[in-house]
Amino acid sequence: MMNHDAYPDNYIRGILNGVKSIAMVGASPVNVRPSYFAFKYLAQRGYDMIPVNPGHVGKELLGKPFIASLSDIGGPVDMIDIFRNSSHIMPVVEEALTLDPLPKVIWMQLGARDDAAAARAESVGIKVVMNRCPKIEYGRLSSEISWMGVNSRTLSSKRAPAPTQGMRLSLNRMSVGGGTTTASDRAAKNKSEQS
């Protein structure tokens, strides 16, 4: 059982290096919503993105047609990224568990956490991440987020290529312990226990 209060970098790294297609449940066409810019960033970093939102069927998000539900994907998908509040997680996970083949990863967005739903997914071998943003984690492990003064908690003495549009970045930097954000993880845990 994964400790959902503090994920090892290798766990997140393995997921982001491994998955190729991501269905984003709750993707928004409104360009100031976090789901919109996470979708756009992950598409730019080479993931095959599928927007899932029943309210926008018939429209496109950055050239990809919206679908109403996970069962409309019509083929295998590696990861489900859920952009919904904690209270709306379980039905999405239940639907994901009906897919054949099963997705490899279920990811719940920053602020979203449902431990019961996570346990059900993990019981059939699906990896789960909660209360994280894949854009932030990709930016952190590649150190691209360092432009914003964020502690990537990684080091590298290697010269990386300058990032360009559509380029996959290396996530294989050394993770650091002295620079970990233990206090922040503890605060998130306390918050989730209170709610």
Next chain:
Amino acid sequence: MSDRLPGFSTLAVHAGAQPDPTTGARATPIYQTTSFVFNDADHAASLFGLQAFGNIYTRIGNPTNAVLEERVAALEGGTAALAVASGHAAQVVVLQQLLQPGDEFIAARKLYGGSINQFTHAFKSFGWNVVWADPDDIASFERAVTPRTKAIFIESIANPAGSITDIEAISTVARKAGVPLIVDNTLASPYLIRPIDHGADIVVHSLTKFLGGHGNSLGGIIVDAGTFDWSTGGKYPMLSEPRPEYHGIRLQETFGNFAFAIACRVLGLRDLGPALSPFNAFMILTGIETLPLRMQKHCDNAKAVAEFLAGHPAVASVSYAGLPSDKYNQLARKYAPKGAGAVFTFSLKGGYDAGVNLVSKLQLFSHLANVGDTRSLVIHPASTTHSQLDDAAKIKSGAGPDVVRLSVGIEDKEDLIADLEQALGA
């Protein structure tokens, strides 16, 4: 790739820095430019909308400064940081995110004189009302809490007397009041104390002091611990409410545990303007590489100098938390076991005149208004850094008329003691 855990000295050299992608330069380049070209109109819009990682304009962010920010965030164990032009600028930017006009914040009475001045006078004109509390009396912080309290501000090692603040006890008060604890960690540096480990939610520094360490460059920094939940109760609208200047983005929702650092950047630095020069960031980064070595030497020298002064017949008292007899020695053992810092005060039996005489006779100690330089420094706070306080406030903040403050450098300790001996002797 295993999750190996490098130590503090490794982070001091490496965190945030990597070879330049374009040239392979190993030292961090000084990106002395105002602005950065966009790939296309969409890229520009994404950057301005906070949707993409990248650079726009040096008032908002700069690649040299970003290395400094990540390095200090890593050394403090925070989620992110923002570098600004000075320690004072850091304080303005932090409180701008937390206080609306008419709000209050509680501050420890023992602070750098410039901060007491800034809080008392400059911030009053913004409608930010400081309420003073005594760091030696934790209950005085509890009594100061009102429904308008938005933050608590303390120094980890307090200027000028080097007293140690019980960070954990005050963090308990802050947690109970539902407000963030801001700790100025300038005199300790993260080598001696990491306030986030003891409950701080925000750490600020004057980088000008021990972090830069060479007395050549001003700078300040804000570190976000990522520990505070800004979303509850609408108490911190800069973080929890849709921001009209960014098309309705909510910063906490979007940036999670580093939202405060982002708010300081995109609402504080962007609009108030106290950007750090990339050249200064480079100088300070170079200083930080040797922080662990310097800080240990500063502390070892300070302890030797304090012991010498404590045994000198002309000295009335020494206030240094590293001495076993000092009232803050227990707190120093708990919070700063590697050393109690290098800034402290002592008083002379001859009073004010003896202090002036001492300062004029010293040959190695420089008489100036800074601390945390490689060089040893001396000042008479009552007539300089704390001169704008009235006499009662001077004494309360540890800067009475007979008090001399030292910032002990990294010279040979025997030479510093000999200098003090000749100046005290005659």
